Amino acid sequence: MTDQEKLSGQLTQVDASSKRASKIKPAILQLTDLDGHYIESGSTVEIVDFFVHGVADRPGPAQILDGGTLIANAQIDEHGRFKQVLLGQNLGVHAYTVRDESGRESSSWEVNIETDSVVIASVKGPDQKWIDSGSSTIHNELTFFGKGVRGQVVELLDNDIVLQLLKVNDSWHWHALLTGLKPGKHQFVARKLNGEESNHWHVEIEKPASLSIQFSYGEGNHQPINNGETTTQTEAVLVGTAKPYESGRILSDIHEGIVYKANEHGVFVAPVKGLVPGHSYRFVCRSESEPNRQSEPWAIKVASSKLPQP
Structure with missing residues (x-):
């Protein structure tokens, strides 16, 4: 046999081996709790x-996947292994599988989740962002999601x-959904009617930023215009503070309302155009979401005529 024939045979064997390896399906080796304790397939936990x-x-x-529905994305490392956390799984029967990028899917690992406990699982603000226990928020409106025994009634408490x-x-x-929560520290807990309590969820609600016009300046000369001052400018810019992303209108007795929207830092910049010489303006901010929330006036x-320029 020539060297070329030997090499050809070796390559054929390698190619066959690669093809066999590429046909190996991914597999779930084990399911564990967060402390590493093994959970057998078919278990009730x-x-x-x-x-x-x-x-x-x-x-x-x-x-x-869980019953064919995608629930998480994992990354297989260079050793062909992966470890993926699954948090807050629903009660009931689950059939977990893994599917690789070639579309091959593993056999299922089944587990049945049952509990007679009541749990606060998560909390979300009106901006749809999750609020962890122990964190703070500017929002006084919170939505709670929890788990318990179906058909039972639970109480939701705030500071007892x-x-x-x-x-x-x-x-x-x-x-x-809880609304109108006061600034300060809150300890939320869900409680069964027999007195059994859930995990505690601690949230501090921060005092909201005041709605106010902080300063103004002329659009043309960028010179400051203090509250109550006279200017020759017929276009000005009002700068103020509000809650992050808060929006509303800046109203005046003789001027069309101006829309404002604060950025993520609670600052808004609102240009005012069409100011008429000889007129006085009194601007007040009013929140869109809280109509009774408004600023002090800014005049x-x-x-009546342009002053000589220096």
């Missing part, structure tokens, strides 16, 4: 947070005061 451990034949992205009675639905979930008088 009371926890809702897991790690999925698995393997595949090559590095790259992978998908974690019952705010709402809630019924757990057939999917073992409950939710509640500007426009001189």
Whole structure:
């Protein structure tokens, strides 16, 4: 046999081996709790947070599915392994699988989640951002999501005061919207009627920024215009403070309302055009979301004729 024939045979063997390896499906090796305790497939558990451990034949992205529905994205490392956390899983039966980028899917790892406990699972603000326990927020309107025994009634408390009675639905979930919460520290807890309490959820609600016009300046000369001062400018800019992303209108007795919207830092800049010489203006900000929230007035008088320029 020639060297070329030997090499050709070796390459054929390598190619066949590669093809066999490429046909290996990904697999879930084990499911564990967050402390690393093994959970056998087919088990019934009371926890809702897991790690999925698995393997595949090559590095790259992978998908974690539950009953065919994508629930998380994983990354297979250079050793062909992955470990993906699954948090806040719903009560009921789950069939977890992993699918690689070639579309090959593993066998399922099944677990049944049941609990007789009540849990606060998550909290969200009106901006749809999650609020972790122990954090702070400027919002006084919070939506709570929790879990419990279906059909049971639970109480939602704030600093030991019952705010709402809630019924757990057939999917073992409950939710509640709390509005008008006062600035300060809050300890929220869900409680079963037998007195059993959930985890505590601590949130500090910050005092909202005042709605105010802080200063103004002429659009043309960029010179400051203090509250109550006279200017020759017929266009000005009002700069003020509000809650982050708060919007509303700046009203005046003789001028059309001006829309303002604060940025993420609670600052707004509002140009005012069409000021008439010889008129006095009294501007007041009014919040769109809270009509009773308004600023102190800011007065500007426009001189009847332009003053000589220095």
